[in-house]
Amino acid sequence: MSELRKALKDFSQERDWEKFHTPKNLSMxxxxxxxxxxxxxxxxxxxxxxxxxxxxxxxxxxxxxxxxVYLTMLGAKYDLDPIECAQQKMLQNAIKYPVKS
Ligand SMILES: [Mg+2]
Structure with a gap:
């Protein structure tokens, strides 16, 4: 994940595209x-x-x-890793929706 994040940052910087990558634009x-x-x-x-x-x-x-790509870039704006977010969400879901026995 960190490699992808760095590659995306480098790609944007090399093209001077970071000014377009506001959270609003990335979410859209x-x-x-x-x-x-x-x-x-x-x-x-x-x-x-x-x-x-x-x-x-x-x-x-x-x-x-x-x-x-866009999910990673949006997460990076807030120092959030999409994989870690998904793992946290799965922990919450397991509590919210327990397996019925
Ligand atoms: Mg497409």
Whole structure:
């Protein structure tokens, strides 16, 4: 995660793009990239959505990458690691939704 964070920071600095990367803009960009994932599945029936063809899967991989990029950049603004956030959330979910015996 820290390698990705550094690579993204270097990429932005080298292009002087950091001025565009406000939390507002990053959250909006993240939302757009999530919508691009939704678009892949938009007109597929449930069965088709379970078995993407290679082109669709490649497209999905690109959009997941975009989502991770913006999520990582947004988290970095507040020194938050998305993986650690997810792990914390899973701990909370386990308490909130205990396994029924
Ligand atoms: Mg995209």
């Amino acid at each position: 960009a993240l939302s757009v990239e999530v919508a691009e994932i939704v678009e892949i599945f938009q007109w597929l029936n449930p069965e088709q959505s379970q078995q993407l063809n290679p082109k669709q899967k490649s497209h999905l991989a690109q959009e997941i990458g975009d989502v991770m």
